[in-house]
Amino acid sequence: MKLCIAKYFACLVYCLQKEEMMIANHIHDALAQVRKLQEFILSKRFFMGYSGVAKMLGGVIALAGAGVMSLKGFPDSVLAHLAGWGVVLAAALVLNYGAFLWWFLFSSQAKRDMAKAMPVLDAIPSLAIGAVFSLAFVLGRHYELLFGTWMCLYGLAHLSYRQLLPMANYAVGVFYVICGSACLLLQTPFIKPWPMGFVFFTGELIGGIVLYRNNHVQKGDEPFK
Numbered sequence: 001m002k003l004c005i006a007k008y009f010a011c012l013v014y015c016l017q018k019e020e021m022m023i024a025n026h027i028h029d030a031l032a033q034v035r036k037l038q039e040f041i042l043s044k045r046f047f048m049g050y051s052g053v054a055k056m057l058g059g060v061i062a063l064a065g066a067g068v069m070s071l072k073g074f075p076d077s078v079l080a081h082l083a084g085w086g087v088v089l090a091a092a093l094v095l096n097y098g099a100f101l102w103w104f105l106f107s108s109q110a111k112r113d114m115a116k117a118m119p120v121l122d123a124i125p126s127l128a129i130g131a132v133f134s135l136a137f138v139l140g141r142h143y144e145l146l147f148g149t150w151m152c153l154y155g156l157a158h159l160s161y162r163q164l165l166p167m168a169n170y171a172v173g174v175f176y177v178i179c180g181s182a183c184l185l186l187q188t189p190f191i192k193p194w195p196m197g198f199v200f201f202t203g204e205l206i207g208g209i210v211l212y213r214n215n216h217v218q219k220g221d222e223p224f225k
Contacts, residue, residue, distance in 0.1 A: 047119045047164040048109050051099035052212025058092035059204025066197020078143050081191050119164050123157040130154070143190035151180025151199055158207070166214050172207040179203075 065088040068074060069081055104110045104117050130153035137145050158173025179199045188195050 046166060046214050047161065048107075048215050049100050049103050049117060049120060050165075050211050051096065051103070052208040052210070052215060054095040054099040054208075055204050055211055056208030057095055059201040059208065061091050061095075062088055062200035062204065063197045066193035069193040076191060078190060081193065082138070084193070085196070119161070122160040122164070126153045126157040126160065144187040145184060146190055147188050147196045148180045148182070148184030150196070151176045151183060153180075154203075155180060166210055168210040169207060169214075172203055172210065175206075176203050 065084055069084045074080065074084075100117075100120060105112060110116050130150060133149050133153070134146060137143065137149065155173040155176025155178075158169055158176060161173075162170050176199070179195075183195060
């Protein structure tokens, strides 16, 4: 009788231990699914690699460049203005892609993961076509088409981020396309730098604010409150 009772309790303990192990396995599986879901949600967040501050500074540089090129002492030649806008472009590229590189190498969000840096490539087709068009217009001496082309293709680069950045960034792209179309139709003189300066200052300022807010919201902050 005692032997039967001992066997009964041994079986009971074994069953309880087995049930506990099964529950522990279920909990472990559930936690793994939660982690996968969290990673999936995080992977669908907006792109954070562009700096809002760098973008705003790029707009300030564009406006400052237009101011310098409008001075009486600045050479009133196409070559001089091409060089001037080349300096503005170089400064903006160093600022924006320097900030991106810093984010990629040192940010806790990027962690040097190439997959998280891939969205940067989305803008390359529009910018590359812009470079080809610019060269063609310069060789053909159609300088009055440069401003409009730059604005339109830069706007299209913004539109390519429709799924990766807030819709306000898409609106900035539309703004560039509209302004560029107007410049193309009006054939804005290339040696009149203010249209280019004002459009890029406005677009980069608004776009920089959008990126600044996006990056801070993604980190859990609440800017401008």
